[in-house]
Amino acid sequence: xxxxxxxxxxxxxxxxxxxxTCTVSGYSISSGFYWGWIRxxxxxxxxxxxxxxxxxxxxxxPSLKSRLSVSMDTSRSQFSLKLHFLTAADTAMYYCARxxxxxxxDYWGQGTLVTVSS
Amino acid sequence: QSALTQPxxxxxxxxxxxxxxxxxxxxxxxxxxxxxxxQQYPGKAPKLMIYEVNKRPSGVPDRFSASKSGxxxxxxxxxxxxxxxxxxxxxxxxxxxxxFGTGTKVTVL
Numbered sequence: 001x002x003x004x005x006x007x008x009x010x011x012x013x014x015x016x017x018x019x020x021t022c023t024v025s026g027y028s029i030s031s032g033f034y035w036g037w038i039r040x041x042x043x044x045x046x047x048x049x050x051x052x053x054x055x056x057x058x059x060x061x062p063s064l065k066s067r068l069s070v071s072m073d074t075s076r077s078q079f080s081l082k083l084h085f086l087t088a089a090d091t092a093m094y095y096c097a098r099x100x101x102x103x104x105x106d107y108w109g110q111g112t113l114v115t116v117s118s
Numbered sequence: 119q120s121a122l123t124q125p126x127x128x129x130x131x132x133x134x135x136x137x138x139x140x141x142x143x144x145x146x147x148x149x150x151x152x153x154x155x156x157q158q159y160p161g162k163a164p165k166l167m168i169y170e171v172n173k174r175p176s177g178v179p180d181r182f183s184a185s186k187s188g189x190x191x192x193x194x195x196x197x198x199x200x201x202x203x204x205x206x207x208x209x210x211x212x213x214x215x216x217x218f219g220t221g222t223k224v225t226v227l
Binding site for chain 1: 165210220
């Protein structure tokens with residue numbers, strides 16, 4: 001059974017950088033598929049953030065690309081997100097998910113709430 | 119690129135059917151047979167119900183079916199059950215992006 005678990009700070013100050021990690025169990029992230037991030041807020045709804053392939057290629061939402069970095073550590077079975085220059089508009093529930101490709105997310109983490117506030 | 123458009127709400131009595139639409143453009147829904155549908159309960163992560171327009175993952179009841187015509191995709195829930203009351207979101211591949219719908223709250227009367 002594939003399981004994903006997000007971890008990271010719940011509160012981040014404006015203009016700072018958000019760092020989140022997703023730990024995967026039940027599947028080797030270097031074996032296949034893509035590993036992605038999605039966020040959800042009452043204002044914007046669900047929003048695809050970006051993804052990294054099992055071989056390390058990255059794919060970013062064009063609207064976030066200039067502030068975003070996604071990486072992976074296969075030895076720890078983890079992939080991570082860094083989002084820079086945060087504003088209140090980045091306040092959301094952040095989910096990590098396995099991405100089969102082309103907008104198909106079959107396994108999701110439980111989500112972690114991130115609030116951007118001073 | 120804007121979110122895909124869904125009706126805010128839909129409802130039906132137990133045993134009836136409800137259909138949810140998802141409208142995009144030729145750059146997303148209409149351009150690829152890569153539409154997915156997700157079910158979300160309050161406080162929970164979304165669950166994949168349909169992928170590649172009309173395919174059901176293992177374990178999803180066949181009461182859930184979907185289709186696409188032009189720039190609009192549709193999800194139909196037949197034989198409504200109380201457990202089907204949830205939010206439903208469509209999603210589409212859009213080339214350099216993946217778009218989600220605005221969401222539809224399904225109420226079982």
